[in-house]
Amino acid sequence: DELTREERFDALVAAEEKVEPADWMPEAYRKGLIRQIAQHAHSEIIGMQPEGSWITRAPSLKRKAILLAKVQDEAGHGLYLYAAAETLGVTRDELVDHLVQGRQKYSSIFNYPTLTWADIGAIGWLVDGAAIVNQVPLCRCSYGPYARAMVRICKEESFHQRQGYELLHTLAHGTPAQHAMAQDALDRWWYPSLAMFGPPDTDSVHSARSIQWKIKRFSNDELRQRFVDMCVPQAEVLGLRIPDDNLRWNPDRGAHDFTPPDYDELKRVITGDGPCNAERMAHRRAAHDDGAWVREAAAAYASKRAA
Ligand code: FAQ
Numbered sequence: 001d002e003l004t005r006e007e008r009f010d011a012l013v014a015a016e017e018k019v020e021p022a023d024w025m026p027e028a029y030r031k032g033l034i035r036q037i038a039q040h041a042h043s044e045i046i047g048m049q050p051e052g053s054w055i056t057r058a059p060s061l062k063r064k065a066i067l068l069a070k071v072q073d074e075a076g077h078g079l080y081l082y083a084a085a086e087t088l089g090v091t092r093d094e095l096v097d098h099l100v101q102g103r104q105k106y107s108s109i110f111n112y113p114t115l116t117w118a119d120i121g122a123i124g125w126l127v128d129g130a131a132i133v134n135q136v137p138l139c140r141c142s143y144g145p146y147a148r149a150m151v152r153i154c155k156e157e158s159f160h161q162r163q164g165y166e167l168l169h170t171l172a173h174g175t176p177a178q179h180a181m182a183q184d185a186l187d188r189w190w191y192p193s194l195a196m197f198g199p200p201d202t203d204s205v206h207s208a209r210s211i212q213w214k215i216k217r218f219s220n221d222e223l224r225q226r227f228v229d230m231c232v233p234q235a236e237v238l239g240l241r242i243p244d245d246n247l248r249w250n251p252d253r254g255a256h257d258f259t260p261p262d263y264d265e266l267k268r269v270i271t272g273d274g275p276c277n278a279e280r281m282a283h284r285r286a287a288h289d290d291g292a293w294v295r296e297a298a299a300a301y302a303s304k305r306a307a
Pocket of ligand 1: 035041043047074105106127131195197199205220270
């Protein structure tokens with residue numbers, strides 16, 4: 001009966017074993033995972049746009065090849081994650097429809113513009129850096145297919161992070177104009193990157209449940225703190241200044257005190273009112289519509305082969 005199934009599920013999660021697609025699971029666990037994994041997949045797909053716009057403007061062939069490979073990896077991560085979500089009983093078509101209809105979210109960070117080449121470095125260092133801090137614990141998530149997808153994705157994210165850091169390091173140690181460009185990118189991407197971790201714990205609706213079910217392993221604020229502590233020494237090596245006058249080491253807490261991001265701004269960006277929301281969605285919808293003939297042709301080919 002229902003109760004024993006529930007108890008068996010709880011015991012499995014408590015024993016740090018993985019929940020697999022064929023296992024019984026509470027409906028809210030399934031729905032919550034679809035929500036998070038879909039949002040994550042959509043972020044990878046929409047996340048190709050801010051960097052994609054610089055592929056044609058990369059300053060050298062080497063930089064172009066690297067950026068091309070990185071954006072391609074992001075498409076791969078999106079597809080990987082859609083496949084993980086499909087094991088929970090939704091189809092990729094449904095999820096993509098939810099995205100283009102604006103019924104599911106994607107990360108706030110991709111609604112900010114990439115104004116200069118240094119932004120490509122800042123995205124790699126900060127955005128992929130934040131993604132790694134958030135996602136490494138997800139490798140231990142209780143849902144097997146999501147946890148396993150994360151292992152590979154995190155390996156690629158750490159390559160992405162290093163390439164961004166190296167790019168920014170090159171600029172920061174270049175001409176004064178290049179250094180200024182790197183600093184300006186850090187100034188603009190710092191707080192939006194802190195906001196990637198979500199609302200503060202006191203306002204996080206899903207955290208308690210997700211932590212109880214071992215989907216999330218740490219709270220939004222814990223991971224945000226970990227990210228700040230990781231970035232401080234890296235900014236020093238870059239020779240760049242994190243734009244926060246209140247940033248300082250707190251020996252009592254064994255962590256840095258810092259100014260939190262503007263959570264009202266996060267709310268606005270999440271609800272559609274960020275600098276690039278309309279542009280990102282319009283671009284995604286157009287790409288989806290333009291690709292219709294490819295999907296139809298692939299389906300026709302598959303049914304012909306099946307026959
Ligand atoms: N943006 O109750 P919580 C990448 C929503 S990395 C938009 O705290 P939760 C790599 C949240 O969904 C970026 N929405 O939620 C890359 C919820 O709304 P809902 C993607 C946000 O789930 C790099 C509501 O606010 N990574 O793409 C944001 O417990 C470079 C209440 O929040 C992931 O998705 C936000 N920043 O914690 C690609 C990681 N924050 O669903 C290209 C997996 C919160 O009720 C280039 N996801 N919301 O309508 C997670 O770890 C979690 O879902 C959190 C949010 C931590 C994002």
